[in-house]
Amino acid sequence: MYSSFMDLASPGFILFAQHGWADDNRAMLALAQALATPQAHIVAPSLGYLQTWLRIMPLIEAAEQIARQTLAQHPDLPLRIVGHSMGGLIWLELLHRHPEWWSRVHSLVLVASPVGGSDLSRLIDPIGFGVGIAADLGKTRCAIAEPIAAQIPTLIIAGDIDGGSDGTVPVACTQFANAQFLCLPGLSHAVMRNHPAVASAIQEFWTDTNRGEPLVIIPVINRLRAIEWVTDGHPRDFAKAKTLIALKDGSTLRTWRNSLGILHIYVAAPDGQCLYSGFIGWFHEKELQQTLDVIRAEEGIASA
Numbered sequence: 001m002y003s004s005f006m007d008l009a010s011p012g013f014i015l016f017a018q019h020g021w022a023d024d025n026r027a028m029l030a031l032a033q034a035l036a037t038p039q040a041h042i043v044a045p046s047l048g049y050l051q052t053w054l055r056i057m058p059l060i061e062a063a064e065q066i067a068r069q070t071l072a073q074h075p076d077l078p079l080r081i082v083g084h085s086m087g088g089l090i091w092l093e094l095l096h097r098h099p100e101w102w103s104r105v106h107s108l109v110l111v112a113s114p115v116g117g118s119d120l121s122r123l124i125d126p127i128g129f130g131v132g133i134a135a136d137l138g139k140t141r142c143a144i145a146e147p148i149a150a151q152i153p154t155l156i157i158a159g160d161i162d163g164g165s166d167g168t169v170p171v172a173c174t175q176f177a178n179a180q181f182l183c184l185p186g187l188s189h190a191v192m193r194n195h196p197a198v199a200s201a202i203q204e205f206w207t208d209t210n211r212g213e214p215l216v217i218i219p220v221i222n223r224l225r226a227i228e229w230v231t232d233g234h235p236r237d238f239a240k241a242k243t244l245i246a247l248k249d250g251s252t253l254r255t256w257r258n259s260l261g262i263l264h265i266y267v268a269a270p271d272g273q274c275l276y277s278g279f280i281g282w283f284h285e286k287e288l289q290q291t292l293d294v295i296r297a298e299e300g301i302a303s304a
Helices: 026-035 056-073 086-097 099-104 119-124 142-151 196-207 219-225 235-240 282-299
Strands: 002-005 013-018 040-044 079-084 105-111 154-160 180-185 242-246 252-257 263-268 274-280
Touching: 013 026, 013 056, 013 086, 026 040, 026 079, 026 196, 040 056, 056 086, 056 099, 079 086, 086 099, 086 105, 086 142, 099 105, 105 196, 142 154, 154 196, 180 196, 219 263, 219 274, 219 282, 235 252, 235 263, 235 274, 242 282, 263 282, 274 282
Parallel strands: 013 040, 013 079, 079 105, 105 154, 154 180
Antiparallel strands: 002 040, 242 252, 252 263, 263 274
């Protein structure tokens, strides 16, 4: 773990910078040092490259122990938290465990964090057998993230290199209600660990926590994301989808099945723009169909 006080004599803040999966703390430490003021106390734990391939719970517990010790040593300092990818998920879990910390948190910044569940992880572990870290990264954490963001100023930073993802994490799965959102075109997942545009966005947010686009997730998207086995995905195949349900507000639910038989579900705005993309595995389509039947009934549409 890296921990340093740059100026013990002056009041400042604790800056937690947490790396993610298949990584160590070097890039996030460099980002933290670029962000830090002379009064900042940087805490950038390295949780172990190999350990990040196993399960998330030991990583959460290790970060929790470091956070407890740091907060106890500096009881009067506020917290600023920056997490990249899984590092953001670790801090969501910690804040969910410790609501007593919330009043000390100045801000939370999640950089390329798959809060809605990693699509790559869900493809590796589609049935929930518990295949290493994939079992932990594939689950959604929107339900714990939204109340946190309602109380703590939260910024989501996503990258987009291919019209819907940073090459690893879809833009859609970084998003949840009550947070501010910023998408940085041209930045890949790994590059976002330490990039001047990311540092600049964080510094601007620290100055004004209203920076970014406020995220309001429309109800039908929330209902789809609430289905346990629906995973946020990439909109690249949206044009292939056919309208399944036309809603009274002019939006539409569309579906498409890929060559492997995986069912994809999309929400389109009245103007045809894709608002949401997700998918569900073969064994769990029943849960999606049940929700679609309820939506049809509410819209006064006969079940298919």
